[in-house]
Amino acid sequence: MKVCVFGASGYVGASVYQKLKDAKDVEVVGTYLEEPAIFDDLYKLDVNEEEAFSNFYKETKPDVVVWSVMDGPNEHELIDRGLINLITFLTPQTKLVYMSSDFVFTDGKGPYDEEDNTSKLPEDHIYSNYANAKVKAEHFITKELSNYVILRAGPIYGENAIGKLDQRTDELSCRLRSDQQAEFRNDLVRTFVHVEDLANVIVEFAGNEEKGLFHVGPEDKKSFYEFMQQMAEQMGYDPDLVKKGSEDEIADREIPKDISLKTEKIKEVTKQNFR
Numbered sequence: 001m002k003v004c005v006f007g008a009s010g011y012v013g014a015s016v017y018q019k020l021k022d023a024k025d026v027e028v029v030g031t032y033l034e035e036p037a038i039f040d041d042l043y044k045l046d047v048n049e050e051e052a053f054s055n056f057y058k059e060t061k062p063d064v065v066v067w068s069v070m071d072g073p074n075e076h077e078l079i080d081r082g083l084i085n086l087i088t089f090l091t092p093q094t095k096l097v098y099m100s101s102d103f104v105f106t107d108g109k110g111p112y113d114e115e116d117n118t119s120k121l122p123e124d125h126i127y128s129n130y131a132n133a134k135v136k137a138e139h140f141i142t143k144e145l146s147n148y149v150i151l152r153a154g155p156i157y158g159e160n161a162i163g164k165l166d167q168r169t170d171e172l173s174c175r176l177r178s179d180q181q182a183e184f185r186n187d188l189v190r191t192f193v194h195v196e197d198l199a200n201v202i203v204e205f206a207g208n209e210e211k212g213l214f215h216v217g218p219e220d221k222k223s224f225y226e227f228m229q230q231m232a233e234q235m236g237y238d239p240d241l242v243k244k245g246s247e248d249e250i251a252d253r254e255i256p257k258d259i260s261l262k263t264e265k266i267k268e269v270t271k272q273n274f275r
């Protein structure tokens with residue numbers, strides 16, 4: 001089986017790439033964009049560049065594609081150009097594993113299940129580019145393709161396969177190391193998923209016949225405050241340095257406070273236990 005990981009130099013992609021390299025009977029290729037590449041055998045590719053994408057894809061001819069690319073404020077471009085480039089080449093035999101987000105839920109209250117309606121944010125909202133691009137991508141994939149898995153994740157945390165921490169935990173650790181307090185909101189609730197659990201699931205889905213849309217992560221949800229207290233404790237710091245933050249919200253940052261995910265469905269098809 002030949003797997004191509006787009007975004008193999010990223011936080012999630014690097015774990016997936018490393019695991020696939022270590023897996024038996026798997027040939028893996030991966031792409032990066034900005035120097036330096038995390039692995040020295042990655043291909044430099046801007047997925048938005050049509051000709052470069054076409055050349056790379058025709059040469060690579062993967063059986064499975066993992067889409068672990070993200071470009072925050074330019075996420076729309078990644079969908080309108082990058083994902084379209086990919087979909088042009090995907091045959092029904094090639095499986096797509098696409099990473100999506102809990103940000104597709106901008107209405108109502110969590111925990112959401114896979115069947116709940118997704119919705120877009122107003123165009124002038126600070127998160128609209130990212131969130132609406134994910135909604136659009138999911139819509140596009142479910143309409144145009146049949147051989148796909150969409151994995152929706154909340155905040156991804158922990159040390160990945162190459163020793164990189166997520167930005168939030170990294171910043172927390174820096175503050176606590178110098179005995180500074182850190183504040184996190186207790187009213188914003190999410191399903192936090194460990195990067196290694198997620199990467200294991202991506203690798204599992206790359207190699208099996210499962211298809212469809214799945215929420216990834218543990219059963220329980222937490223507020224950022226609860227989660228960060230737990231992180232502080234796990235890293236050996238005093239959890240009391242983590243305080244409850246202000247719950248005032250700026251209008252253009254508002255999304256539902258609880259965008260946690262119901263994760264029963266994925267438990268039926270994966271070997272992975274979510275920590």
Ligand SMILES: NC(=O)c1ccc[n+]([C@@H]2O[C@H](COP(=O)([O-])OP(=O)(O)OC[C@H]3O[C@@H](n4cnc5c(N)ncnc54)[C@H](OP(=O)(O)O)[C@@H]3O)[C@@H](O)[C@H]2O)c1
Nearest residue numbers: 007009010011012032033034046047069070099101155156
């Ligand atoms: N992190 C989270 O908490 C979270 C939560 C939910 C869902 N997700 C989803 O999970 C996936 C992976 O996220 P991540 O945290 O691993 O993101 P990341 O660390 O920012 O990695 C994203 C990668 O995308 C690559 N990239 C950006 N623009 C590109 C382009 N035009 N052409 C080719 N490559 C491009 C970057 O390559 P270079 O580094 O080489 O420049 C980067 O390595 C994304 O789809 C994201 O939406 C993440």
